[in-house]
Amino acid sequence: MVEITLNGKKVEARDGETILDLATREGIHIPTLCHHPAVEPTGACRMCLVEFSMNNGPKKITSSCTLVAEPGMVVETDSERVHKNRKSVLELLMARVPGNPELEKLAKESDARLAPRFPEMKEDCILCGLCARVCEEVVGAKAIFFTNRGTELDVGGPFLESPEDCIGCGACVYVCPMDCIKMEQNAETRKIVKWDRELPMRKCEVCGYPFMPNFQVLRFKKWADMPGDYFKICADCRK
Amino acid sequence: MVDLTAVDKIIEGYHGDKTAILAILQDIQAVYNYLPREAMMRVVEKLQVSTTQVSSLATFFHAFSLKPRGKNIVTVCMGTACHVRGAPRVLDEIERQMGVKNQETTPDGLFTVETVNCVGACALGPLVMVNGNYHGNIATSEVTEVLDQYRKPAGQA
Known part of the structure; x- marks a missing residue:
């Protein structure tokens, strides 16, 4: 156990616990976009900024999702400086992705301007990389990641082409905080629009429901060493 | 098709270490003068890494080129010191003489023009590097002379 001061109150943090997790446990709201409990934090979206100091040292601003509690730490999640910094980050994100409902929701929580003072970029993605982290750490497909860097940075398949390792599971669609990864599905194919990945579906031999992309079945068989006929019928019919 | 025996030898030299x-x-x-796609896919296959890992590394570093490059690489330093001493004029002159823009290769495949943000030899600015050889304090009037050194094979008049 680690004792720290959070918003002027002494609290006990678990060993290795991040300030974001601790604050959430203590009922303190910190806004985040790129945080997901299933994957390692990277501090990409900068929405969860807090102010902290060690042993009465200088106060620093950092992302709370990557800040691990240490003895003698004093953290402020609600100071004027914190709100000012979060507001700037949010306005930059809103200039990059104008009209995004999730960002506008966050803007209403704070006093960020809905029409930011920065030039609009008309992108749909904030490059937080949550999709890529989930693809690697949870799914294990490692189908998408960052390409290029700096102002050219983009996320997608290798060399920004259709990702051949994508199994079409849709985990990236589900976690994307900007909701910019769309999935289209009919009886024959499933398409992850942002990655330009289209996969034929497998139909259940009992009920005929297109329950999984063929390619996903092949990968699962390889990864999990499943019997050859295990995926011929869908999960509902298997019961 | 690109001959990949050199790639296999390089990977063997590192004992397939990821x-x-x-x-x-x-x-x-260093062998191909650029990173051929086939060579990168061979690395993926031999090292058992993901294609995304190779793609992100190869596109992150400015030093890697995914396009075939010329026999000679002309690198113009555009760092602050070189910039204030006239590097943009030197680049203009090189582009004019070659008839190609930055990041492009001449049609005869002899030269590729590139820029870099600093080579760490600021006292020599403006500086042009050709195949790793430094040509410091270069004036626009000296560009022809420097490039001519690389036009002819060594030992030929």
Whole structure:
């Protein structure tokens, strides 16, 4: 156990616990976009900024999702400086992705301007990389990641082409905080629009429901060493 | 098709060590002058790494080229010191003489023009590097002379 001061109150943090997790446990709201409990934090979206100091040292601003509690730490999640910094980050994100409902929701929580003072970029993605982290750490497909860097940075398949390792599971669609990864599905194919990945579906031999992309079945068989006929019928019919 | 025996030899030289991936890519570029897609896919296959890992590394570093490059690489330093001493004028002159823009290769495949943000030889600015050879304090009037050194094979008048 680690004792720290959070918003002027002494609290006990678990060993290795991040300030974001601790604050959430203590009922303190910190806004985040790129945080997901299933994957390692990277501090990409900068929405969860807090102010902290060690042993009465200088106060620093950092992302709370990557800040691990240490003895003698004093953290402020609600100071004027914190709100000012979060507001700037949010306005930059809103200039990059104008009209995004999730960002506008966050803007209403704070006093960020809905029409930011920065030039609009008309992108749909904030490059937080949550999709890529989930693809690697949870799914294990490692189908998408960052390409290029700096102002050219983009996320997608290798060399920004259709990702051949994508199994079409849709985990990236589900976690994307900007909701910019769309999935289209009919009886024959499933398409992850942002990655330009289209996969034929497998139909259940009992009920005929297109329950999984063929390619996903092949990968699962390889990864999990499943019997050859295990995926011929869908999960509902298997019961 | 690109001959990949050199790639296999390079990977063998690192005993297929995944952590040496960057060094392997550098060695591959030293052989082919760029990173051929086939060579990168061979690295993926041999090292058992993801295609995304190789793609992100190869596109992150400015030093890697994914396009075939010329026999001679002309690198114009655009760092602050070189910039204030006239590097943009030197680049203009090189582009004019070659008839190609930055990042492009001449049609005869002899030269590729590139820029870099600092080579760390600021006292020599403006500076042009050709195949790793430094040509410091270069004036626009000296560009022809420097480039001519690389036009002819060594030992030929």
